[in-house]
Amino acid sequence: MSTSSRGSYTAVLPVAGLGTRFLPATKATPKEMLPVVDKPAIQYVVEEAVASGIDDVLFVTGRSKNALENHFDYAPALEGVLAARGDTRSLDELAKIVDMAHIHYVRQGQPLGLGHAVSVASKHVGRKPFVVMLGDDLIDASTPILQTMIATHEKLGGSVLCLMEVDPTEIHLYGCAQIESTDTDGIVRVTGVVEKPTAEEAPSNYAIIGRYLLQPEIFDVLATQEPGRSGEIQLTDAIETLINSNAGGGVHAVIFTGKRYDTGDKMSYLQSVISIALEREDLGPALRTWITKKLANDI
Numbered sequence: 001m002s003t004s005s006r007g008s009y010t011a012v013l014p015v016a017g018l019g020t021r022f023l024p025a026t027k028a029t030p031k032e033m034l035p036v037v038d039k040p041a042i043q044y045v046v047e048e049a050v051a052s053g054i055d056d057v058l059f060v061t062g063r064s065k066n067a068l069e070n071h072f073d074y075a076p077a078l079e080g081v082l083a084a085r086g087d088t089r090s091l092d093e094l095a096k097i098v099d100m101a102h103i104h105y106v107r108q109g110q111p112l113g114l115g116h117a118v119s120v121a122s123k124h125v126g127r128k129p130f131v132v133m134l135g136d137d138l139i140d141a142s143t144p145i146l147q148t149m150i151a152t153h154e155k156l157g158g159s160v161l162c163l164m165e166v167d168p169t170e171i172h173l174y175g176c177a178q179i180e181s182t183d184t185d186g187i188v189r190v191t192g193v194v195e196k197p198t199a200e201e202a203p204s205n206y207a208i209i210g211r212y213l214l215q216p217e218i219f220d221v222l223a224t225q226e227p228g229r230s231g232e233i234q235l236t237d238a239i240e241t242l243i244n245s246n247a248g249g250g251v252h253a254v255i256f257t258g259k260r261y262d263t264g265d266k267m268s269y270l271q272s273v274i275s276i277a278l279e280r281e282d283l284g285p286a287l288r289t290w291i292t293k294k295l296a297n298d299i
């Protein structure tokens with residue numbers, strides 16, 4: 001059983017991918033910095049970590065990391081102008097971003113795959129269970145799935161994945177899990193994982209989404225992990241090895257049934273912006289009116 005206590009986890013946020021599905025916007029800007037209404041996507045993810053009691057965040061960055069680093073740092077010139085204007089609301093909002101968590105950076109060097117990105121976090125994390133959160137996976141804040149994952153780890157030990165049921169025609173876009181039920185509703189045992197299988201190969205229609213609670217044994221596996229699908233060092237392949245060797249105490253998963261967006265995908269990104277804006281008190285009513293008129297060809 002884990003000896004971790006809440007708040008002692010590091011959240012590893014890999015943001016070194018090339019974001020090719022969102023070119024040309026992502027040529028010089030990391031996709032995680034694309035705004036979802038008025039905050040970059042990555043800020044929602046850090047806020048989710050903080051809401052789950054995590055205050056140590058490690059970004060695994062690649063090229064064009066400056067925008068991201070600057071976002072989580074002080075901006076003296078801007079703050080000076082806001083102070084001179086007496087805009088305390090904006091100042092407070094900016095201060096919150098900097099004070100939210102202890103933020104660290106490590107460079108991936110080459111984008112050799114998600115598994116490789118996670119492996120470069122090993123020195124910072126040490127031999128403790130840790131969380132991986134994908135910066136382009138935006139999870140609706142009303143479903144505190146990360147807290148459920150942490151609670152599951154603290155009860156059962158081992159690693160914990162997050163699964164979402166998808167249409168079988170979409171499973172080839174995700175890692176896929178083979179599962180067995182447990183005594184607890186919404187929590188399953190994972191008996192195998194496969195990266196982006198065809199619908200015929202897929203052992204289920206449960207997709208692995210971008211939240212992981214991993215045992216440090218994953219670093220030992222990743223150290224010798226060969227490139228897999230697309231020539232990348234895949235985290236899914238390393239998890240399969242963890243399952244087969246039972247290293248770190250097995251793998252469970254929680255089933256996510258809330259709202260989730262892939263902000264690295266153009267359509268899902270647009271859906272995230274519209275959904276979140278519609279839910280906002282300051283924007284929702286006017287946007288709803290505008291969309292209704294737009295769809296009626298009135299404007």
Ligand code: UTP
Nearest residue numbers: 014015016017018019020021111112113114117
């Ligand atoms: P994706 O496969 O969604 O990211 O990786 P990508 O490669 O940037 O996307 P496309 O397909 O080219 O549009 C999932 C997450 O893993 C990170 C990405 O930044 C993303 O958050 N990642 C991926 C790395 O940090 N390093 C890598 O080598 C690969």
